[in-house]
Amino acid sequence: MxxxxxxxxxxxxxxxxxxxxxxxxxxxxxxxxxxxxxxxxxxxxxxxxxxxxxxxxxxxxxxxxxxxxxxxxxxxxxxxxxxxxxxxxxxxxxxxxxxxxxxxxxxxxxxxxxxxxxxxxxxxxxxxxxxxxxxxxxxxxxxxxxxxxxxxxxxxxxxxxxxxxxxxxxSYPHQGTLLGALLPEKGADAVALVTSGDELSATIQAPLEAALADNGGELAVAAEAGSASAVTAAVAKVTKAKPDAVVLATPDNGELTRALITALSAAGYGGAKLWLTSQNLADYSQSLPAGLLNGANGVLEGVQxxxxxxxxxxxxxxxxxxxxxxxxxxxxxxxxxxxxxxxxxxxxxxxxxxxxxxxxxxxxxxxxxxxxxxxxxxxxxxxEGIVGALRLDDAGDPTYASYGLYAYNAENKYGRTGTVSG
CATH class of the missing domain: 3.40.50.2300 (Response regulator)
Incomplete structure (x- = not known):
């Protein structure tokens, strides 16, 4: 009933x-x-x-x-x-x-x-x-x-x-907090954020900016490419800011994401300078030229x-x-x-x-x-179980989280390299 x-x-x-x-x-x-x-x-x-x-x-x-x-x-x-x-x-x-x-x-x-x-x-x-x-x-x-x-x-x-x-x-925006603390530790004090302008991806910007500021870094630029025709302008905006790293927050691994990866890599922001987020972390071995993502990074929610x-x-x-x-x-x-x-x-x-x-x-x-x-x-x-001390807030969302850190190889496939929790 x-x-x-x-x-x-x-x-x-x-x-x-x-x-x-x-x-x-x-x-x-x-x-x-x-x-x-x-x-x-x-x-x-x-x-x-x-x-x-x-x-x-x-x-x-x-x-x-x-x-x-x-x-x-x-x-x-x-x-x-x-x-x-x-x-x-x-x-x-x-x-x-x-x-x-x-x-x-x-x-x-x-x-x-x-x-x-x-x-x-x-x-x-x-x-x-x-x-x-x-x-x-x-x-x-x-x-x-x-x-x-x-x-x-x-x-x-x-x-x-x-x-x-x-x-x-x-929740997805928590990645902003994670990356805002992690990237300065890795020597990336000036960070660029590139999104496709969708509502979900945009939610990462505020926590990323705040966490960077708390950890001695800064969000140097936020660029948006809502379509393939906007990719060139978005990448030019990133290049002008000369960031140490680029966070790519797009909602999937589709055509627009692949175009952004390709353009960022050509502009010198591929490899270890590029960070993918959980929505676009994927196997690109069949969809991008071999080696294009070699050395690129990614984060994904979940404990190992x-x-x-x-x-x-x-x-x-x-x-x-x-x-x-x-x-x-x-x-x-x-x-x-x-x-x-x-x-x-x-x-x-x-x-x-x-x-x-x-x-x-x-x-x-x-x-x-x-x-x-x-x-x-x-x-x-x-x-506190397998995931750890979730400490759910009043909305039922975890206040403690675990993420996997990933890196891409020459085949454009990703593998787990570590875990960050907090």
Whole structure:
């Protein structure tokens, strides 16, 4: 039965009304140890049935199907551990897995309808920001929160008007903060930013500029090329500023991005001077001349799992080859289970009201069993899992994040060279 979802504590004035609706409807840096202080929370009317049902909404078909198996393995690994520790509120956690497809289909909508029918309490996913935005109104109507391991659009934070959406992956603009600290360390004090003028890519500019200033650098120029005809002018603007490095923030690896890479390289801003961001970090071995990207850099959200965690994933999926976003999916599942435990109820509204609380301000714990032990004597926890100390803010966004550093070889393929966290 559809359930109205109250917002998190950041919207406490609306919480009571939403609860009434429920009744009617039926790494390189280490975060400092928090001081244990109970997190103020609002009371939400119980709406669960005693069994926590977790839905997974990952792509098994479509253009991004290669991302689905690792995330599903991460969820399954987490549920195996949760149930081995006694389950949630004394009952084993159940899983309902459905395909999200990609944004060109309505597969995600059909899958979400199945979640509602089967009484799913919380959804881990979707991986796609576009699909998350499309499904948020339906989730609000049903009272089912999302915790996404891979959706990075900053617009999701403002689109989530009912406290439904959280994530275990950093929002895209956080890359600006990362690069603004990292580039001066590497001797690039004057930095140029090139975007295609799209809304997403533009969000990196303010945090990049601020972080550069905080770290002794400066944003020397910001250039925009919204079409192929504007590439020459944008690159000329960069050349005139004579930066030490160029950050290329475009929304994909399409024709415009390739034209910018080619023109920047010809102007002397390829190789180690060029930095790609997560939306355009891709294999260009078939689309650009060999060697064009040799030495270029890139950043991508997400932690690199260790061998022990990958072994856990292999138990769930022996054929798994790429663990991308598996750690984020694992932690999202743990947070959902711990939120239900904190609330004493498996209903979606209760889970949504405790997601943030599960990750900050309490006693540090690193597994479901350990966190349950802490809660036997203490009122609050700060879960730190495979991803690390997420410390979700009031909007459900991580304030601590891990990124992979990448470099391109002579074949225009990229490989991981390190990790930066903070």
């Amino acid at each position: 559809p359930r109205a979802l109250p917002p998190r504590t950041r919207r406490a004035s609306l919480l009571a009304a939403a609860a009434a609706s429920v009744l009617l409807a039926g790494c390189t840096a280490v975060a400092p140890m928090p001081t244990p202080t109970p997190t103020p929370t609002e009371t939400v009317a119980p709406s669960g049935d005693g069994v926590l049902r977790i839905g997974t909404l990952f792509p098994t078909t479509g253009a991004t199907a290669f991302l689905g198996s690792a995330q599903l393995a991460g969820v399954n690994a987490a549920i195996r551990e949760i149930n081995a520790a006694g389950g949630v509120l004394g009952a084993p956690v159940e899983i309902v897995s459905r395909d999200s497809g990609d944004a060109s289909t309505e597969t995600a909508e059909a899958s979400f309808a199945a979640f509602v029918e089967k009484g799913v309490d919380v959804v881990i996913g979707p991986s796609s920001s576009v699909l998350a935005e499309r499904l948020l109104p339906k989730a609000e109507e049903a009272g089912i929160p999302f915790i996404s391991p891979a959706a990075t659009y900053p617009s999701l934070t403002t689109a989530d008007t009912a406290g439904l959406f959280s994530r275990t992956i950093p 799992p260790d061998d022990a965690f990958i072994a856990k994933l292999k138990v769930e999926d022996p054929g798994l080859t790429d663990p991308r976003y598996a750690a984020e999916a694992y932690d999202a599942t743990m947070i959902a289970a711990l939120a239900a435990t904190l609330a004493g109820d498996d209903g979606g509204p209760s889970i949504a009201s405790r997601v943030v609380q599960a990750t900050r301000d309490g006693i540090r714990c690193t597994s479901f069993g350990e966190c349950i032990d802490v809660l036997s004597t203490e009122p609050d926890i700060a879960y």
